[in-house]
Amino acid sequence: MQRMQPGMITLSGFLGDDTRTLNEIVADDAATLSRLGRSCEEIADRMQFFTEKSWDSFVGGILLDEIYQVETEVVRGRLPCPYAHSGIYRKAVTTFTNTRDNITLRWSTLNIHLIREHGFFEGKGSVFRLDPETLVRALF
Numbered sequence: 001m002q003r004m005q006p007g008m009i010t011l012s013g014f015l016g017d018d019t020r021t022l023n024e025i026v027a028d029d030a031a032t033l034s035r036l037g038r039s040c041e042e043i044a045d046r047m048q049f050f051t052e053k054s055w056d057s058f059v060g061g062i063l064l065d066e067i068y069q070v071e072t073e074v075v076r077g078r079l080p081c082p083y084a085h086s087g088i089y090r091k092a093v094t095t096f097t098n099t100r101d102n103i104t105l106r107w108s109t110l111n112i113h114l115i116r117e118h119g120f121f122e123g124k125g126s127v128f129r130l131d132p133e134t135l136v137r138a139l140f
Helices: 022-036 040-055 109-118 132-139
Strands: 062-064 068-080 088-098 103-108
Touching (some): 022 132, 040 068, 040 109, 040 132, 088 109, 103 132
C-alpha cells in the first residue's frame, strides 16, 4: 500500500480517492470481469496489441479496423511495478478511442502489466483508473 501512495512511484499514486482496501479493489474488479466473461489476460493482450500497433505508426495516431483510433506517446523514463514485481516499464501513454461507441481511454504500459499480473485496474479517482466494464466494452 505504501508504494501505491502519491509521490512514491508516481506523482498521483495508484489508489486515487478510493476508500476500499487494495484487496477489495482487486476483488471487486475481478467480480466485474467474471460477470462479463473476460479475463485479465484477455484485456491486457488486447491493450498490448493496440499499444504495439500504434508504436508502429510514425505519423501520430493510427486507425485500426475502421473503429479504433490509437496513439501512443512515449516519454523518457521508466516506472517500477508498485507490487515490487520484477521489471521496469517504459513511460508510454496510449490514447485509445472506440469511435463506434464513442469511448476514449488512456493507459500506460505499466497499466497493462498491473492488469495482466495483478488484476489491478487502479483505485477509483486515480488518474489512470480503468473501469473494467468500460474497458471491456471499448476493447471487444
